[in-house]
Amino acid sequence: MHRLHPSTLTESNADVRGPAYARDQLRTGIVHLGIGAFHRAHQAVYTDDAMGLCAPDWGILGVSLRSAATAGRLNPQDGLYSVLSRDANASELRVIGAVRRVLVAPRELPAVIAAIADPATRMVTLTITEKGYALAADGHSLDRQDPALRADLDDPQHPVSALGVLALGLRARAGQGDAPLSILSCDNLAHNSRCLRAALVEYLQQCFPQILDWFERNTTFPCSMVDRIVPAMSAAGLDEQAAALGLRDEGAVSTEPFSQWIIEDDFAAGHPPWERVGAQLVDDIAPYENIKLRLLNASHSAIACCGLLAGVDTVDQVMDDAALGEFVHRLMSQDLMPALQVPADFDLAGYRDKLLQRFGNPRLAHRCAQIAMDSSEKIAQRWLPTLQQNRAPQLRRALAAWCYLVLATDIAVEDPRREQLLAQRASTAPLAGKVEAVLACARITPAAVADFARLRDELLQGMDSIERDGLRALLASPLAAANEYS
Numbered sequence: 445m446h447r448l449h450p451s452t453l454t455e456s457n458a459d460v461r462g463p464a465y466a467r468d469q470l471r472t473g474i475v476h477l478g479i480g481a482f483h484r485a486h487q488a489v490y491t492d493d494a495m496g497l498c499a500p501d502w503g504i505l506g507v508s509l510r511s512a513a514t515a516g517r518l519n520p521q522d523g524l525y526s527v528l529s530r531d532a533n534a535s536e537l538r539v540i541g542a543v544r545r546v547l548v549a550p551r552e553l554p555a556v557i558a559a560i561a562d563p564a565t566r567m568v569t570l571t572i573t574e575k576g577y578a579l580a581a582d583g584h585s586l587d588r589q590d591p592a593l594r595a596d597l598d599d600p601q602h603p604v605s606a607l608g609v610l611a612l613g614l615r616a617r618a619g620q621g622d623a624p625l626s627i628l629s630c631d632n633l634a635h636n637s638r639c640l641r642a643a644l645v646e647y648l649q650q651c652f653p654q655i656l657d658w659f660e661r662n663t664t665f666p667c668s669m670v671d672r673i674v675p676a677m678s679a680a681g682l683d684e685q686a687a688a689l690g691l692r693d694e695g696a697v698s699t700e701p702f703s704q705w706i707i708e709d710d711f712a713a714g715h716p717p718w719e720r721v722g723a724q725l726v727d728d729i730a731p732y733e734n735i736k737l738r739l740l741n742a743s744h745s746a747i748a749c750c751g752l753l754a755g756v757d758t759v760d761q762v763m764d765d766a767a768l769g770e771f772v773h774r775l776m777s778q779d780l781m782p783a784l785q786v787p788a789d790f791d792l793a794g795y796r797d798k799l800l801q802r803f804g805n806p807r808l809a810h811r812c813a814q815i816a817m818d819s820s821e822k823i824a825q826r827w828l829p830t831l832q833q834n835r836a837p838q839l840r841r842a843l844a845a846w847c848y849l850v851l852a853t854d855i856a857v858e859d860p861r862r863e864q865l866l867a868q869r870a871s872t873a874p875l876a877g878k879v880e881a882v883l884a885c886a887r888i889t890p891a892a893v894a895d896f897a898r899l900r901d902e903l904l905q906g907m908d909s910i911e912r913d914g915l916r917a918l919l920a921s922p923l924a925a926a927n928e929y930s
């Protein structure tokens with residue numbers, strides 16, 4: 445079978461849709477830092493659609509900050525890759541042409557800096573995951589313990605972190621005079637681009653204070669809420685997608701039909717007509733990002749911890765499991781939804797029902813282990829605001845499941861604070877102290893949660909109950925259902 449490439453595209457199966465613009469005229473308008481599967485199934489798809497309606501000058505130059513894997517997959521295909529979206533009822537396969545090339549920052553730093561500095565680049569976008577922002581517990585200042593950030597603050601000419609690369613690129617851009625640029629975070633963080641801006645300002649104050657005036661004049665930071673479930677691709681998934689495409693595609697991604705993107709309308713130098721292909725431009729995204737983070741992502745993290753602990757592999761299998769699926773429903777309706785402020789015309793129950801349907805998608809095979817990664821970062825964004833606002837007894841059970849997972853099992857989960865978490869697992873100190881230390885890794889501290897001592901005691905009880913009777917028994921135990929959302 446031939447490999448996907450512009451020269452082989454005509455060999456793809458007949459019903460596969462390709463770019464609707466002259467791809468040989470594609471020019472770069474966007475530099476994207478962190479070009480993983482999510483970006484390829486989300487922003488790049490909107491951009492591909494939008495370029496069917498405008499000049500193709502919003503092509504994407506992807507940058508990988510660490511691994512050369514994505515470059516190795518996409519560059520031999522001239523940036524082309526396929527996106528398969530499917531659920532129980534429908535399936536669509538298409539080829540995306542919006543990505544022009546992928547650079548690998550550790551080996552091609554000068555080219556990355558030149559691309560950010562190039563006045564033809566009108567936007568820098570980022571999907572670097574929560575931990576990529578190196579934010580301290582207050583959520584906006586720099587975490588000076590972060591190893592990559594520390595290295596960059598010491599040697600800003602040879603950066604390895606996203607912030608460091610972006611800052612050096614901005615310094616080069618500023619050297620050429622005024623050239624407005626929108627910088628847009630597409631990560632699951634509350635006030636994502638505003639947090640990024642605050643972190644960058646602090647970084648620039650220390651490393652390149654001479655460009656701060658330029659930075660004020662030339663940059664905007666529209667926040668955005670992104671939503672599409674994109675599981676990691678498996679080897680079997682690649683084979684299956686190649687068979688459907690009729691071409692081998694090493695960069696293939698597979699996702700759900702649903703996609704949402706809400707962006708603050710605050711661009712410095714124009715934007716692709718994303719709003720004509722399904723994205724929403726709004727004045728204030730705060731309510732939407734809260735709903736998404738504290739309902740979708742919060743439930744996702746609970747599903748992941750409970751699924752891992754119960755030995756259930758994927759999200760749809762969790763939803764199919766009587767005790768676990770019912771728990772997720774209660775968690776949403778009793779704890780998460782009552783803690784949300786929603787715009788007057790927003791149908792929250794409808795949003796929940798759609799989410800339950802999306803989580804149940806049997807064609808996604810979204811693994812609990814993937815979502816459980818980096819839990820210590822995610823919990824602060826997804827669970828903490830609800831814990832601060834109400835009793836949230838169901839959410840406390842999910843938190844007990846996480847503590848149990850970390851402290852009482854040997855299930856390996858990647859986490860930026862893995863060493864601290866493992867040290868607690870190994871420690872012989874009393875359990876209460878270990879639970880407090882684990883919670884602190886997720887920024888759940890006495891300063892953050894008013895009834896912290898009670899929370900800790902409930903978690904100890906919850907862990908004890910898991911130990912004695914198993915997770916399902918804890919999740920099913922009767923509790924007063926306060927504030928039920930019907």
Ligand code: CS2
Pocket residue numbers: 632670671672673674740741744745814815816822
């Ligand atoms: C998930 C998200 O892996 C995770 O942490 O919760 O990636 C989730 O699938 C997306 O935010 C959905 O938009």
